[in-house]
Amino acid sequence: MYRKIVIVAIATLLFSSRLCAQTQGVGFVLPTIPSHLTVAEERASYLALHYWDNLDMAQQAVVESEATKQAFADFISILPHANNRSEAFATLWHKSYRYRDAFYHFVRLTEEYLYDVGSPLRNEEYYIEALEAIKGSKKIASIDITAATSQLELLKQNRVGEVATDFAFVDKSGAERRLSEFATEYILLLFASADCEDCKRMKRDIDANTRLWMMLRRGTLTVVAITISEDESAWRAVASPERWIDGWDKSQKIEQKSLYDLTSKPRLYLLDKNRRVLLKNTTPTHVEAFLSR
Secondary structure, eight states: HHHHHHHHHHHHHHOSSOOOOEEETEEEOOOOOOOOOOOOHHHHHHHHHTTTTTTTTTOOOHHHHHHHHHHHHHHHHHGOOOOOOOHHHHHHHHHHTSSSSHHHHHHHHHHHHTOTOOOOOOOOHHHHHHHHHTTTOOSSSSHHHHHHHHHHHHHSSOOTSOOOOOOEEETTTTTEEEEEGOOSSSEEEEEEEEEHHHHHHHHHHHOOOOHHHHHHTTTTTEEEEEEESHHHHHHHTTTOOOOOEEEEEEEEEHHHTTTSSSSSSOOOEEEEEOOEESSOOHHHHHHHHHHHH
């Protein structure tokens, strides 16, 4: 599907003035790009800003159709080529907010495509821009602005390029440790719950990754796995692989003080030796790809 998204977006920018994505008889028609716009960035910016001009937001069946979902994915694929992402998101929110069901549907799609870890189009910085457009709107109700603002506060913590927040934890020996004491070339920081199946699966994936295992053995990587739980016995009952730093947030400050975005778990970060965030809310596969560059 990702290949289809990219092809559609590029074709739209370079060759087409009007495109129609259709499924099961429900159509989504893009606006006509003025012929005098010949530079790719100009075409992309115009298209991003006017992308939803022809969509009738009152027609919920059309809004929630597979054609519109594919069109939204194409919209996201166009944004890297445009210079007006914030304005493009603001236009979408203002047009859809008149019909609240449409607005909330596009909010859900935005989270699915830009924030969900498994999305091939995931881009947290774009997701922040989308939420900032909601927060800055004068046409959106305060309850929705408050929700966006709360999420933004979490998203803006520990961003890529920033130094990750330090914190204390205890290890299986009962010793108090700190994230800042580790200075290997890379640090893989995992937040998990003791009874979380997805967390267990991610631990297995990390442990089974040959590159990560070799780096761990060579001493160029430290894996710090922090269990977020009020129950110490639940943490102690779950063993981590050999050579991992197996920690527990005994004080519960990480979650209570929202030091990290733990709205869902697991959460995986890749840090450098200075604790600078290289990858955020990532996967073992993406970590391996990053380290293989």
